[in-house]
């Protein structure tokens with residue numbers, strides 16, 4: 001990692017780097033950090049320069065993955081049966097052709113895939129920031145500052161920039177001008193003037209790069225059309241205030257990834273793929289909305305600014321007052337545990353509500369919950385083993401407590417449909433308390449699909465619902481419906497005979513529409 005484990009992650013509000021400090025949010029270095037209460041992993045600060053090679057190494061580990069750098073998608077045609085794409089290698093101009101079952105446009109803000117489908121973006125442009133990258137050994141020492149990751153500058157002109165360390169070992173920094181007014185050419189940017197204003201005096205640096213970009217607050221009207229899916233900045237572009245952009249895109253990929261894999265493997269059905277947009281678009285809107293609010297927090301400071309740089313008692317009092325307010329208000333964008341990991345899929349067609357009310361979605365507070373739709377919460381099962389280590393490629397049925405009901409009906413229903421499901425008994429007291437019910441069905445992406453205190457009588461319906469083979473209407477009573485009776489011959493009836501009806505429907509679904517039975521062999525990707 002480029003940020004050493006002993007480097008503090010502090011945020012400081014300053015008039016200039018060599019001027020007054022107005023407020024500070026201490027954030028301890030990684031090595032001294034207590035373990036996160038809600039995650040087996042810790043907060044990491046990592047520039048995309050280093051993150052992309054990590055992703056690349058990970059992707060290369062899979063034998064079926066081929067990476068083609070410097071290759072452009074020129075066009076594609078999607079039909080009911082598959083997708084056919086034309087690509088070109090940029091250096092050699094060599095053209096190629098790819099046949100696939102599906103295409104996922106992760107092609108960024110100007111997504112050609114999205115534009116080809118004539119899918120529009122809802123939202124607005126917030127401004128035109130400038131990024132200036134530079135190397136400045138001893139910047140902190142020269143300015144009399146202790147190691148800090150993020151400086152936010154506030155002068156008579158308001159909150160106008162931030163200076164953040166990219167690589168403390170190699171003295172690499174980035175100055176972001178929050179809004180340079182209108183879209184400029186990078187060549188026309190007066191780097192020296194911006195740097196002087198941020199540092200508070202002239203400074204000789206090695207310039208590494210300049211970029212001008214557009215700060216947007218937009219969400220795509222659709223996330224998918226037929227066999228074409230969109231993910232990442234192609235469907236949501238948000239202000240980096242709050243550090244949510246890539247996190248939101250990775251969330252899209254995690255949600256879509258297991259669903260595509262399930263359909264290609266034959267056990268996922270049609271509603272699984274359509275649940276992608278239903279689950280992820282509301283999260284895109286939520287995150288874009290919050291990031292925009294965090295950006296607006298930067299713009300509201302005009303009172304008292306006239307005195308903020310003064311070396312006087314009035315200036316000191318203004319800085320004290322503003323320091324508290326800045327940490328409280330702008331500081332919100334660094335206190336986002338609820339926003340980062342508290343998202344949940346309400347109204348998902350492939351999660352089965354258990355009737356419990358939703359808890360508040362507070363950006364600063366994370367409420368661990370195994371309510372259907374939520375991310376199954378983390379619990380340490382032993383010193384180095386999180387409950388997360390149980391989740392992965394298939395469904396996991398947790399039996400919580402040694403006396404938890406037997407889950408074999410769900411296992412049988414899953415096996416009949418070739419849905420990968422393993423049952424695990426967990427006796428850890430904290431897990432039992434946190435997960436609240438004795439049986440909890442966790443999806444491959446770690447979200448809870450269903451939970452209950454008794455084995456569902458209609459196990460087939462539960463499995464069909466979570467694999468996208470059955471629409472949810474009229475299935476809010478899937479736990480153990482009240483008024484259930486079991487007759488001597490073992491036939492279970494509820495007042496509306498839900499079980500028999502639903503079983504009939506699910507069998508029909510399997511016979512008629514399941515991709516298991518598709519005669520067409522899967523296409524090569």
Ligand SMILES: Cc1cc2nc3c(=O)[nH]c(=O)nc-3n(C[C@H](O)[C@H](O)[C@H](O)COP(=O)(O)OP(=O)(O)OC[C@H]3O[C@@H](n4cnc5c(N)ncnc54)[C@H](O)[C@@H]3O)c2cc1C
Nearest residue numbers: 071072073106107108112232233240243244245246247249
């Ligand atoms: C200043 C700033 C700070 C940020 N900080 C954070 C942060 O702290 N945390 C966070 O989570 N996010 C952050 N983000 C957001 C994050 O960078 C983006 O959300 C993320 O990079 C989007 O990833 P993506 O893969 O969807 O799109 P991109 O990163 O834009 O990648 C799209 C790729 O598709 C390629 N492409 C485009 N068209 C074609 C084509 N026709 N054929 C082939 N390839 C094509 C492009 O070359 C590019 O490589 C920040 C963004 C900015 C601007």
